[in-house]
Amino acid sequence: MYVAVKGGEKAIANAHALLAKEGRGAEQFPPLESGAVGGQLAVLVARVMNEGSLYDPELAAQAILQAQGDVLEAVTLVRSYRTTLPRFGYTEPVDTAQLPPQRRVSATFKDLPGGQQLGATFDYTHRLFADSGVDGPLIDAEADAEADVDHAEEMPRVADLLGAESLMEPVPEPSGSGDPEPADLTREPTVFPMSRAERLQSLARGDEGFLLSLAYSTQRGFGRTHPFAGEIRVGEVEVEFVAPGLGFPVPLGRIAVTECHMVNQFTGNADTPAQFTRGYGLVFGRAERKAMSMSIVDRALRADEFGERVVAPAQDEEFVIHHADNVQATGFVEHLKLPHYVDFQAELGLVRKLNAEREENA
Structure with a gap:
């Protein structure tokens, strides 16, 4: 792209060498390894997996190293690699109702069946720099995980508790006509209007910062939402796949996920009792901020379902979906660094001509 620049390919090769040198850092420090990144920067790894649409902690950690910490x-890198992988089929729907939580909190009820479970969180830490050492007693993580499995069935979801009292809008049955087979946004073009399932796909791989800003905007009046964090769960779920000719699901393994149910603005009329509405978010790894933002924006985008006026950016499906994808956004912004000599010279000539005519008329 910059071959026309003096030096040509040699200049590009030197730029790559300089990039590698700067990325290596000072020689007195040992080089980072992907295992260290994956193990100690799990939140960053989760973001790259979500926005890269690929669950692979090791690959995400390697991409972070190669990109020198540049998330986008x-x-x-992850999305480009993903396109080279073979597609064998689709897994079975994940049953998050049986998600054994490592963390489970709710802002709607103090006393929940199964209790609140703080787990690993920054919520109660002091925002001060601390020593890298571990303070306090160590916890037997394996025993804790076994306890989570044992108590998973004793922790019904808040949305289900409200639904049992008909206080939450119902969810269509998976086999019903109201739940058609969703499209695959990684293989099919985006067509508006989208189904909710398609929107959730797009939001799950959308830029976290963009979704956070949109979610914040709805809370400040630019969108009809009044959210309560019904429940946030972090844990591992089993993924199953039905191989061709086999006829029954086979477990492939477990993946870490974060799920968020938002309890939102209630609705109702003369024919329908007052019920809370839903916002939903499900993402890879430990990514509570992303799951919460996704669930708030999901509810905002459901304005048409509830006959609400679309008056804010977060309620505009095309605006949100077209601008949430950070890979497309990055490409469109960064292409401005490429040569635009001819375009600029044309506009420069036009401006000079307009100014010359103005001087003549004056």
């Missing part, structure tokens, strides 16, 4: 560059 790492996401681009």
